[in-house]
Amino acid sequence: MQTRAALNELGLNAGKKARLHRILFDHGLRNGTALFLPYDQGLEHGPRDFFANPVASDPAYIMKLAIAGEFNGVAIQIGLAEKFFWDYAGEIPLILKLNGKTDIPSDAAALSPVHASVADAVRLGADAVGYTLYVGSPAQEADFAQYRQIRTDAERFGMPLVVWAYPRGEAIEAKGGKDSFYAVDYAARVASELGADVVKVNFPHPSKRDNVKAPYEEIFSPQQAIDGVVRSANRTLVLVSGGERAGDDAMYRKAEQAMGAGGLGCIFGRNVWQRGYDESLAFVDGLKENLVQHPSR
Numbered sequence: 001m002q003t004r005a006a007l008n009e010l011g012l013n014a015g016k017k018a019r020l021h022r023i024l025f026d027h028g029l030r031n032g033t034a035l036f037l038p039y040d041q042g043l044e045h046g047p048r049d050f051f052a053n054p055v056a057s058d059p060a061y062i063m064k065l066a067i068a069g070e071f072n073g074v075a076i077q078i079g080l081a082e083k084f085f086w087d088y089a090g091e092i093p094l095i096l097k098l099n100g101k102t103d104i105p106s107d108a109a110a111l112s113p114v115h116a117s118v119a120d121a122v123r124l125g126a127d128a129v130g131y132t133l134y135v136g137s138p139a140q141e142a143d144f145a146q147y148r149q150i151r152t153d154a155e156r157f158g159m160p161l162v163v164w165a166y167p168r169g170e171a172i173e174a175k176g177g178k179d180s181f182y183a184v185d186y187a188a189r190v191a192s193e194l195g196a197d198v199v200k201v202n203f204p205h206p207s208k209r210d211n212v213k214a215p216y217e218e219i220f221s222p223q224q225a226i227d228g229v230v231r232s233a234n235r236t237l238v239l240v241s242g243g244e245r246a247g248d249d250a251m252y253r254k255a256e257q258a259m260g261a262g263g264l265g266c267i268f269g270r271n272v273w274q275r276g277y278d279e280s281l282a283f284v285d286g287l288k289e290n291l292v293q294h295p296s297r
């Protein structure tokens, strides 16, 4: 997103545009590129994600890190938003996650129950809401049904809707796996078809295409894969997530390729805060150097 005027081309109502403008042009990189800090892993994976850097279990530490690193926003669940966001309101935008689950039960029929509302997001001063949609899960029908209420409310309240589009379930595993190009590309398209304003995807692995027939076998480079995903998302803006800790260069390449495809930016969590404070900030500086916009978006 190069300019404020580009927001007019996304088919959004005035409130959504105003809030997205605040996120993209008044905070963080301030140039229409987004770098978000997600911090819902304590719910999704449990405290083990904080073992590498125990101070990261403190939400106040994460809020300070997000502000010092000049992120465009933090994505957190309602419990933390209620108790920690006000101290930093105005300094960093809030994306309130409206659903979530633990990883204690198996993912066979993944569904992320809704536990907060768009009205909660308005009450808390959020600038966007987040919803995790498990594309391909046997529970997909119930997921679509609860998602529908969120989408309707987000439209009514002028609240940008960010969909964490995660392929899941046996059928996905049989078709190349949750990180395959087939699965990630399909998930991005589903989010777009269902009215997401922004979709967050895991970076697709073009090589994980076993069991998938043409035309997928033509996709062989990471750049081709992410290009395809951004194309499938069309007017839904694309964010690429970080995943488990990996080498910094690998993360920088992800960011660069996402931007090369015309993506909106990145949402990197563990790779940022699973290390000491100064090292996190140095990593973020390097990341921003790779968040260079594609000329067409």
Ligand SMILES: O=C(CO)COP(=O)(O)O
Pocket: 038, 039, 040, 041, 200, 241, 242, 243, 244, 267, 268, 269, 270, 271
């Ligand atoms: O969006 C995310 C979690 O909600 C991505 O987090 P990670 O970068 O830690 O994978």
